[in-house]
Amino acid sequence: MTIPRLNSVLIVEDEGLVCLMLEDLLHDMGALVIDVFATAGDALAALRAAHYDCAILDIIVRDGTSEPVADALAERDIPFLFSSGVDLDVLPPRHQGRRLISKPFDDSTLAAQISDLLRGRPQGLCPA
Numbered sequence: 058m059t060i061p062r063l064n065s066v067l068i069v070e071d072e073g074l075v076c077l078m079l080e081d082l083l084h085d086m087g088a089l090v091i092d093v094f095a096t097a098g099d100a101l102a103a104l105r106a107a108h109y110d111c112a113i114l115d116i117i118v119r120d121g122t123s124e125p126v127a128d129a130l131a132e133r134d135i136p137f138l139f140s141s142g143v144d145l146d147v148l149p150p151r152h153q154g155r156r157l158i159s160k161p162f163d164d165s166t167l168a169a170q171i172s173d174l175l176r177g178r179p180q181g182l183c184p185a
Contacts, residue, residue, distance in 0.1 A: 063083075063086055063087050063088050063110055063111070063171070063175060064088065064089050064090060064110050065088070065089065065090035065091070065092070065107065065108065065109045065110050066083050066088050066090070066091050066092070066109060066110060066111055066112065066113065067092050067094075067100060067103065067104065067109040067111075067112040067113075067126075067130075067135075067137075068080075068083075068091065068092065068093045068094070068112070068113050068114075069093075069094050069095075069096075069097060069100045069112070069113070069114045069115055069118055069123045069126055070093060070094075070095070070113070070114075070115045070118070070140070071095040071096070071115060071118045071119045072115070075115075075140075075160070076093050078164075079091075079093075079113060079140075079167075080093065082164050082167060082168065083171075086168060086171065092107070092109075095118060095119050096118055096119045096120040097118055097120055097121060097122065097123050097124070097125050097126050098120050100123070100126045101125060101126060101129060104126070104129050104130070104133070108135075109130075109135055110135070110136075110175065111135065111136045111137060111138075111171065111174055111175060112126070112130050112135060112136075112137035112138075113137065113138055113139075113140050113171075114126055114127060114130075114137055114138070114139050114140065115139075115140055115141055116139055116141040116143055116147055116148065117141065117143055117147070122147070123139075124149055124152070127139075127149075127152050127155070128151075131151075131152075136174045136175065136177075137155070137156075137174070138155065138156035138157065138158060138170055138171070138174055139152070139155055139156065139157045139158070140157075140158050140160060140162070140167075141157065141159070141160060142159065142160040142161075156170060156173075156174060158170050
């Protein structure tokens, strides 16, 4: 599946196998640049240096949470979704309405969510 406008994707994820699966799927969807970071700090540094079409954020990462990355993405109007195995209650109130795809998820569910995200469809929760 090729998604229009999907050039570069930021991933914040600290589980190696999940990173590999996300990278494979995003390449299959046509992404040209996929930057993966295990910490929010590294992802924030990347955001200062590059532009991304969208992002996928694990909520709990090595250096805490991806909340600062979510804030920075929101400030830049870069669409993103959360990908996590934790409950929604760990999301800060300002991000409660963001897309969340629960782990484990399958490729088709994630692909559909990314497609909707890039097409600007309404945000909502996505069951696994």
